[in-house]
């Protein structure tokens with residue numbers, strides 16, 4: 550999942566990118582409202598974290614345009630403005646949640662999980678394929694019920710593949726799911742990533758095939774289920 554982080558305090562940005570990446574989110578960073586609106590045009594974010602005091606204005610003013618670019622995206626406002634009135638204004642302007650600085654990283658992660666839950670529903674069921682399960686909320690991949698530790702990009706790739714299992718996923722879609730705008734991607738880095746993930750799944754006896762369809766993309770499917778399912 551990709552998160553758009555709109556924040557201008559460099560220390561906090563570094564801390565947030567580190568912590569969000571560690572649990573497998575891909576983070577695009579914007580330091581200004583204008584940059585945030587440009588980044589949102591891609592329409593690929595699962596969540597937006599939005600600071601209020603930004604160099605080019607109050608983050609709240611960007612909410613309508615961010616929502617127009619990405620309808621339905623949850624917006625979590627992060628700010629040092631902690632009066633009741635400030636919080637009320639934030640929620641009235643369409644923020645889904647409001648967290649006051651300084652905050653505990655665990656609380657932010659819990660609020661992100663809450664924001665990502667389907668509206669009105671309980672937690673999302675884990676994705677399953679072969680002997681693998683992937684809990685989207687916990688950000689945890691398991692093989693035969695045992696947690697599997699993967700590098701963050703391997704985890705992001707696995708998530709993107711499992712969400713579309715049984716279907717060929719085009720390379721650009723996977724690259725979007727794995728790399729942020731700021732990442733420098735060497736030409737064969739992606740192929741190496743796929744190779745490593747495939748080898749790791751084989752070592753684990755995960756019961757999945759990761760197939761490269763030359764010129765088309767990549768697909769994951771359960772080894773014992775060669776017929777594609779559509780969901």
Ligand code: CA
Nearest residue numbers: 557600602603
């Ligand atoms: Ca700020």
